[in-house]
Amino acid sequence: MAPRNRDILLETGAHQGFRNRLNRYMRGMRITTRFSLGVGLLLALIAAIAVTGCLSILFVRDAERSIQVSAEIQRLVLEMDRGMEKARRLHGDFFLQYPRIGLAEAHETYAQPSVRRIAQVIALSRTLKKRIAEAEGSGELGERHVDLNLYLSSAERFAETSIASVELVTALAAPERGLEAQLDHHFSQLQGLVADDDRLARLFVDMRSFARSYRITRERFLMQSAFNVAFQLRETLETAPGLADDRKARIGLLLDRLDSTARKILETDVAVKSKLNDFALQAAAVEPVSSSLVALAEKEVRAARHRIDRAHQAAIAVMAVITLVGLLIGVVIARMLNLGITRRVVDLTRSAGELRKGNLGVFSDESGNDELSQLARTFNVMAARVRELVDGLEEKVARRTADLSASERRFRQLFEHAGSGVAIYEAVEDGADFVFRDVNSAVERIEGVERGDLIGRRVTEAFPGVVEFGLLAVFQTVWKTGAPARHPICLYSDGRVSGWRENKVYKLPTGEIVAVYDDLTAQKQAELEKEAVEAKLQRARKMEAIGMMAGGVAHDLNNILSGIVGYPELLLMQMEPDSPMRGPIKAIQESGERAAAVVSDLLTVARGAASVKKTAHLNDLATDYLDSPEHRRLQSRHPCVDCAAHLHPGLASIDCSPIHVRKCIMNLTTNAMEAIDGAGRIVVSTQNRRVDAAMARMNGIRAGDYAVLTVADNGKGIAPKDLEHIFEPFYTRKAMGFSGTGLGLAVVWNSMVDHDGAVLVDSGPEGTSFHLYFPVSEGEAGEVEKRPEIDDLKGSGERILVVDDEPHLRDVTLEMLAALGYEAACVGSGEAAVDYLRERRVDLVVLDMIMEPGINGRQTYERIIEIHPDQKAVIASGFSESQDVIKARRLGAGGFIKKPFSMAELGTAVKAALRG
DSSP, X not given: OOHHHHHHHHHHHHHHHHHHHHXXXXXXXXXXXXXXXXXXXXXXXXXXXXXXXXXXXXXXXXXXXXXXXXXXHHHHHHHHHHHHHHHHHHHHHHHHHHHHHOHHHHIIIIIHHHHHHHHHHHHHHHHHHHHHHHOTTOGGGGGOHHHHHHHHHHHHHHHHHHHHHHHHHHHHHOTTTSHHHHHHHHHHHHHHHHTTOHHHHHHHHHHHHHHHHHHHHOOHHHHHHHHHHHHHHHHHHHHOTTOOHHHHHHHHHHHHHHHHHHHHHHHHHHHHHHHHHHHHHHHHHHHHHHXXXXXXXXXXXXXXXXXXHHHHHHHHHHHHHHHHHHHHHHHHHHHHHIIIIIHHHHHHHHHHHHHHHTOTTOOOOOOSSSHHHHHHHHHHHHHHHHHHXXXXXXXXXHHHHHHHHHHHHHHHHHHHXXXXXXXXXXXXTTTXXXXXXXXXXXXXHHHTOOGGGTTTSBHHHHOTTHHHHTHHHHHHHHHHHOOOEEEEEEEEEOSSOEEEEEEXXXXXXXXXXXXXXXXXXXXXHHHHHHHHHHHHHHHXXXXXXXXXXXXXXXXXXXHHHHHHHHHHHHHHHHSOTTOTTHHHHHHHHHHHHHHHHHHHHHHHHTTOOOOOOEEEOHHHHHHHHHTSHHHHHHHHHOTTEEEEEEOOTTOOOEEEOHHHHHHHHHHHHHHHHXXXXXXXXXXXXXXXXXXXXXXXHHHTSOSEEEEEEEEEEOSSOOOHHHHTTTTSTTOOSSOBTTTBOSOHHHHHHHHHHHTTOEEEEEEETTEEEEEEEEEBOSSOOXXXXXXXXXXXXXXXXXXXXXXXXXXXXXXXXXXXXXXXXXXXXXXXXXXXHXXXXXXXXXXXXEEESOOSSSOOHHHHHHHHHHHOTTOOEEEEESSOOOHHHHHHHHHTOOEEEESSOOHHHHHHHHHHHHHO
């Protein structure tokens, strides 16, 4: 073997021997000794770093102090410059704005802030002088005391000049004592003295105009022109005839005062301009000083930053050396701890991990005499004991696991397939709220929400209405007491979810809360709808029974009233305009018409009123009533009630009987007026609305589009005990004979039934609203018919046969037809009419529908057209268009007229039938 290789082997062997001795020494060393050695080395390193850090901090702090001083100087210089500029701008704004906004506001807004700015600049300049004087090594900036003194004196001079200029402006423009105010006062006094002399007045106007123009433009020639006119006015004053001497003296005195005040204004304006020029000179003198100070301050800051950079570089170099030494010491400490402690701890941790995973054959190294070796020996003994115990437990665990899995599957299947909603909650914040832990599929179906959107959320967050619903209080009671509780059927609504719920709440042994509930919304809605339908059916039967009685009475009254309504109209046509009997007969006619209106209401209640429907607009019908004399008379009886209309411009048209719709509006408006004590407001409004299936079922109408008319008042409202009776005939809380007959709302209800619509009522302490729902029409609304004149309805001698079983009805109809220019005859029964027409022909038959005894109007017309197939006829009846009327019209009867009728109504129907 070569000597060189032998030396290398000997050296390697010696090194390996040293490492082995070191390892044995470390294994024999106790852990406390190793940590003490490591901590000692670490403390030495920390001490070295601390000393180095302190020195670096002191050095950097000195450099930072220098840059802070330089930065403070720069800031003060810039702030002084900005403050000076702001003060000049505010002062300039004062002169620009005070004529527009007033002297007081301009003084407060601009002049005072300008003075405060200058005071701040003066204070800053003095502070800057102190900073420069205190700073060490401030360089060129420390030598600029002269510039700073100039800047300070300029600022003080600006403040003095500013105050003086403001005082001049105040003296000029003060509201009461200023020169301009004095000038205006003198002009006012002078105007009163020269107003009655045309020449003096014209010169006064010219002089005042020149003075006002000067105040706007500040051009001296305008004020000089005013002086010239004043001179002319003096001359004219001397030659003015008819003026008293004392008046001339007062005018002359006022002219002297005007001249003196105007010259003071000129002098003040000159002084103000002088101050403004002084401002411009001060700004020009200070601007170079400001720029120089800013540049020097910037230079000082750059120099300070350069010093701080050098300090940082030195600190970085020192810290790099300390860090390198610290890394070397750390490697030594880590190596020492790794050999003696870390590897042994890692080995024990690995063994414990294997044991935790189920590897019961694990074994840890026990070599050595330190504490870790003793811990390894103890671990090995414990592992052997665990192996013995596990062998006996595995079989028991397997059996229990199988049983628990089967039980969990059964519970999950029961939970998921339950028909009721089941939710599990956990209490948070000591029972103040609860968090969803699990829900079944029934909850998802009932609430319309995914399970993932509920798990982990607070119940008050997912269902905000749970507090008002009362379920949260039940949760808290069950959670505290552990006793089951039931929350009764209630309506839950939070804007997103709405429905009827019944809850049963239990507490689990684990402390969680379980709620089992059912959705009873469909059942509850069916019950409510059933109750509503039963109530409407009961009301309809009651109305039908009352209506049958009212209809029988109304039919007989119509025949009686025909003469009371018809004869006065004939008598009035024959009387002289100045006849003393016109008044009583007119009263008889109006009484008959009012009685006929009551009968018409009775027929409407009986749902037997004659009505002809056509396409119309609710807006037109509402406007027609609100502009009618009836409404104006009603308004005059209630002058403190305001009636407004809010009509939808795009409202759909409807098929209706206009006279009945107007009567509904009149009745509702009358009720609203009488429901208000004192001052109040009524609003008549219209709108389009869509009725869904649920609302249609509740109100017994078809689903679809409706035009809705609403009459709302802010009266005292309707008592709940009266609401269910308000549509019954003769049910009224008013004084009978004073406020109404008790038929108004019954007419409204029956009219809406005849129109296939509905009337809904909202009432409370704030007032009452009636909503009339009319089905919309697909047709186009026609124009409102105008009432024809009697002369337009006269005939040309056509022959007309009147058929009626009431003698006085026949007589009054004959008289009306004769007055209209027709040749009329009459018979008292249908059989007589057939016999009459067997031998004669007539142009038209006016045929009563109900005649007793004998055949009725339809049967009569059937026999007439067997004789004369083209015979024209008009049906007259107090009832609606019954099946007999409809059949008669299908056979050829061309018109229908409701009893009792006026001459105009009769003439219109006859004219239409003859044309048709």
